[in-house]
Amino acid sequence: xxxxxxxxxxxxxxxxxxxxxxxxxxxxxxxxxxxxxxxxxxxxxxxxxxxxxxxxxxxxxxxxxxxxxxxxxxxxxxxxxxxxxxxxxxxxxxxxxxxxxxxxxxxxxxxxxxxxxxxxxxxxxxxxxxxxxxxxxxxxxxxxxxxxxxxxxxxxxxxxxxxxxxxxxxxxxxxxxxxxxxxxxxxxxxxxxxxxxxxxxxxxxxxxxxxxxxxxxxxxxxxxxxxxxxxxxxxxxxxxxxxxxxxxxxxxxxxxxxxxxxxxxxxxxxxxxxxxxxxxxxxxxxxxxxxxxxxxxxxxxxxxxxxxxxxxxxxxxxxxxxxxxxxxxxxxxxxx
Amino acid sequence: xxxxxxxxxxxxxxxxxxxxxxxxxxxxxxxxxxxxxxxxxxxxxxxxxxxxxxxxxxxxxxxxxxxxxxxxxxxxxxxxxxxxxxxxxxxxxxxxxxxxxxxxxxxxxxxxxxxxxxxxxxxxxxxxxxxxxxxxxxxxxxxxxxxxxxxxxxxxxxxxxxxxxxxxxxxxxxxxxxxxxxxxxxxxxxxxxxxxxxxxxxxxxxxxxxxxxxxxxxxxxxxxxxxxxxxxxxxxxxxxxxxxxxxxxxxxxxxxxxxxxxxxxxxxxxxxxxxxxxxxxxxxxxxxxxxxxxxxxxxxxxxxxxxxxxxxxxxxxxxxxxxxx
Numbered sequence: 001x002x003x004x005x006x007x008x009x010x011x012x013x014x015x016x017x018x019x020x021x022x023x024x025x026x027x028x029x030x031x032x033x034x035x036x037x038x039x040x041x042x043x044x045x046x047x048x049x050x051x052x053x054x055x056x057x058x059x060x061x062x063x064x065x066x067x068x069x070x071x072x073x074x075x076x077x078x079x080x081x082x083x084x085x086x087x088x089x090x091x092x093x094x095x096x097x098x099x100x101x102x103x104x105x106x107x108x109x110x111x112x113x114x115x116x117x118x119x120x121x122x123x124x125x126x127x128x129x130x131x132x133x134x135x136x137x138x139x140x141x142x143x144x145x146x147x148x149x150x151x152x153x154x155x156x157x158x159x160x161x162x163x164x165x166x167x168x169x170x171x172x173x174x175x176x177x178x179x180x181x182x183x184x185x186x187x188x189x190x191x192x193x194x195x196x197x198x199x200x201x202x203x204x205x206x207x208x209x210x211x212x213x214x215x216x217x218x219x220x221x222x223x224x225x226x227x228x229x230x231x232x233x234x235x236x237x238x239x240x241x242x243x244x245x246x247x248x249x250x251x252x253x254x255x256x257x258x259x260x261x262x263x264x265x266x267x268x269x270x271x272x273x274x275x276x277x278x279x280x281x282x283x284x285x286x287x288x289x290x291x292x293x294x295x296x297x298x299x300x301x302x303x304x305x306x307x308x309x310x311x312x313x314x315x316x317x318x319x320x321x322x323x324x325x326x327x328x329x330x331x332x333x334x335x336x
Numbered sequence: 337x338x339x340x341x342x343x344x345x346x347x348x349x350x351x352x353x354x355x356x357x358x359x360x361x362x363x364x365x366x367x368x369x370x371x372x373x374x375x376x377x378x379x380x381x382x383x384x385x386x387x388x389x390x391x392x393x394x395x396x397x398x399x400x401x402x403x404x405x406x407x408x409x410x411x412x413x414x415x416x417x418x419x420x421x422x423x424x425x426x427x428x429x430x431x432x433x434x435x436x437x438x439x440x441x442x443x444x445x446x447x448x449x450x451x452x453x454x455x456x457x458x459x460x461x462x463x464x465x466x467x468x469x470x471x472x473x474x475x476x477x478x479x480x481x482x483x484x485x486x487x488x489x490x491x492x493x494x495x496x497x498x499x500x501x502x503x504x505x506x507x508x509x510x511x512x513x514x515x516x517x518x519x520x521x522x523x524x525x526x527x528x529x530x531x532x533x534x535x536x537x538x539x540x541x542x543x544x545x546x547x548x549x550x551x552x553x554x555x556x557x558x559x560x561x562x563x564x565x566x567x568x569x570x571x572x573x574x575x576x577x578x579x580x581x582x583x584x585x586x587x588x589x590x591x592x593x594x595x596x597x598x599x600x601x602x603x604x605x606x607x608x609x610x611x612x613x614x615x616x617x618x619x620x621x622x623x624x625x626x627x628x629x630x631x632x633x634x635x636x637x638x639x640x641x642x643x644x645x646x647x648x649x650x651x652x653x654x655x656x657x658x659x660x661x
Binding site for chain 1: 466
């Protein structure tokens, strides 16, 4: 009885396991960095996490809709290039706002191109967005051939600000989660989940599958643009390759947060937790005096353990841990 | 390109199999290169392109198997395995020809072991292949960093240079023959063995495969193991060409290996495909790459052209069925 309840709860809230890992990670982090809950330190950490949170939130929507976007990192680089080219350190507020709008527009256009290819040309998402990532990376290099540029100090200050004693970035995260919860309860949210879990069935019940798919990529593009804006405010300069490494991290964060890569299940709340896990792991690595050479391995191993957790729990629950039994069980599951 | 012309092009291609389309495209691209640069079309250049394609083709062999196996199957660890294998051969043989075969065997065993772990993670722990193999790539890279500390010492046996990268018969380098051997082996594996039949069955539908008596976990785990094994072999051949190792040796081959599989008509959803398609795909991708180099464009333009060409290529026949079908 108890077990069934637990199962039901963990099915409904896919991010519960991620939350447990996050609590453990924060505890370890706290041990190594006792001042981590001071506003100053917290703010510093969140500033680093926010771009990936925004990017991974967009990736979540794309993945729930049954797709995947390997071009988001290149979009971040492109928007970063656009912003530092349009904005100089003494731009007026209007100029800055126009530049931000241009950046968001570019992100949405890039997302729309991805969405058009996937939804209307019926191309396979992984390879298509890999291909378009070259277009966006090329555009970033074209706009900003070499690193440089700067933004007004006010913009950087806003990003570091703590209105009412709470980091600016925390407000952004709260707003992001609220928007997601609101979105999920709308008809669009239902359409999104239906499209991702079974596109054919959704289509026959009248869900505008193609338009939903297109919209997920546009949202992904917009979120990439916002991530580009956040990273520009954070580092205050431009680099045409700044987002390259973020693509795969965004996918790992989504999976860590309990969203199924196959689509149709999951949410942004889990993804935020996923990014916080990734960020905390990296914090621990840098504070626990892990030797530089071991950092890549430790990072990968912890991610692997976090990914393997739900599977391990499933394997061990009520079953003797005996390889033969596991085999039998797997084979039976396939046929069920 | 408008949808109607795209459709008529597609109808034309419906009568030809995707690998054939890719091969025809490769020939057209090669001669198109002559229009850009008359020096592009000659035997030496053709041999160079086939040689470069051979490395990609061998590395993409395992990727083909994994993708056919379905269930979102994909192997993002091939780049790391290629690097690791090259480093192992480089270090263990240390330029000694007598140690070449033992070093190769160690590299192949390690590659297969990494593939086995991928397979176990995917099948037993139910980790999605994309992130499982991605994390495994991180583990492999991390281990390489710890063990070598970035100091890559060793040497390449002179035999490897002679039999892989240098002209062997009629100016054709050995790796091309190796590639043909791999091609024949893959054809036999896919079309003439029990494993091949079961692999396609698993790729089409795991439930029906189980019901018809296929041991699905075993087939999937064997497939990832083979992928690691073949990637390690790819790393060995690549070392024969580069003669040196660096930490990023295999990474540039990772996504092209997936693209080559898809361009060759293998469906990412699994259950359908061929290695000969992957071979043509590797040729097309290598040709596009060398054409772009021949054009001597700036990197920004090179990227944009490459991306656009890839999207166009995919839209001609890399398409999935529509919802109405």
